[in-house]
Amino acid sequence: MKNILIILVICVLGFSVSKAQNNLEKIDDLGRIAIVPYVANQVENIPLSAKNNLQSKMAQILTANGIAGSTNYNSRFIITPNVSVLSKDVVAGAPPKVALVLEVAFYIGDGVSGTKFGSTAITVKGVGRNENKAYLSAFKNISSSNSQIKNLVDKAKEQILAYYNDGCDFIIKEAESLTKQNKFDEALFSLTSVPFVSKECFNKAQDMAADVYKQKINRDCDILLNMANNAWNSGQNYEAAKKAGFYLNQIEPDSKCYSKVKGIANTIQKGVKKNTDREWNFIENQQKFSAEVEKNRLLISKEIALAYANNQPETIYNIKGWW
Numbered sequence: 001m002k003n004i005l006i007i008l009v010i011c012v013l014g015f016s017v018s019k020a021q022n023n024l025e026k027i028d029d030l031g032r033i034a035i036v037p038y039v040a041n042q043v044e045n046i047p048l049s050a051k052n053n054l055q056s057k058m059a060q061i062l063t064a065n066g067i068a069g070s071t072n073y074n075s076r077f078i079i080t081p082n083v084s085v086l087s088k089d090v091v092a093g094a095p096p097k098v099a100l101v102l103e104v105a106f107y108i109g110d111g112v113s114g115t116k117f118g119s120t121a122i123t124v125k126g127v128g129r130n131e132n133k134a135y136l137s138a139f140k141n142i143s144s145s146n147s148q149i150k151n152l153v154d155k156a157k158e159q160i161l162a163y164y165n166d167g168c169d170f171i172i173k174e175a176e177s178l179t180k181q182n183k184f185d186e187a188l189f190s191l192t193s194v195p196f197v198s199k200e201c202f203n204k205a206q207d208m209a210a211d212v213y214k215q216k217i218n219r220d221c222d223i224l225l226n227m228a229n230n231a232w233n234s235g236q237n238y239e240a241a242k243k244a245g246f247y248l249n250q251i252e253p254d255s256k257c258y259s260k261v262k263g264i265a266n267t268i269q270k271g272v273k274k275n276t277d278r279e280w281n282f283i284e285n286q287q288k289f290s291a292e293v294e295k296n297r298l299l300i301s302k303e304i305a306l307a308y309a310n311n312q313p314e315t316i317y318n319i320k321g322w323w
Helices: 002-018 048-064 131-140 147-166 168-180 184-192 199-233 238-248 258-276 282-310
Strands: 077-091 097-110 115-128
Touching: 048 077, 048 131, 048 147, 077 147, 097 131, 097 147, 115 131, 115 147, 147 168, 147 199, 168 184, 168 199, 184 199, 199 238, 199 258, 238 258
Parallel strands: none
Antiparallel strands: 077 097, 097 115
């Protein structure tokens, strides 16, 4: 997890040359306003597969409208539906079919504070061999280009952008508080979640992220250095060197104690050679690791960011009173 976060921050900081980028269709999910599709437990009487299908449909709607709409992306802003059955009929035939007329209402808002930004409702019809198939058929008829839905998303974009523009000082202060508590991962995640389109706040968050990142790797360096020393001293053999190397390889070369890392690595290398007559090449491995990250960081940045988001705990959203 530590390496994932470090690489994530490196990648985000590496994009600083693109600070002026405002085209939502040309930047990846880290740089876009993010809204998460969320189907609440309150949406009852819908088959599970149909609920999953509806969640995927909402993700398609968001993506089509320039929003980072991954179902795995952890964001405070959500789009959530409520489904009402207007009519349900059994159509005679061989075999008989179920016909549904549904009103699907969509709500967008801040799922953490419980603030609803807006809503809209559309009517869709579906026919299938059973109720589940009928729901799937109806949800398939929800168009990503529906003008009502598009207007809802556009208005939500403006309100989310206002959240970052007007509340930037709070975001920065919260990150400062988390950093003082040594909650570097949480602080960095908050700072790197500020979208490119909020240019002023984004620039402030990037500057602070660089400082938080430095504090994090310096603190981690001291901890990992101590763990590496303990591992090596526990046996001073090849296996002990491998354990020490595991910790040393997690220390960033830019951290303040890295000069000590090289010294310990040299001591271990000489000790392994003396005690076991074997070679242990930590420094060479570290250089190859760093070069590989540097070479591929732009290519793998999106995958790393999504992997980091996937490791966050599921958020319990507050949508009381939205419908």
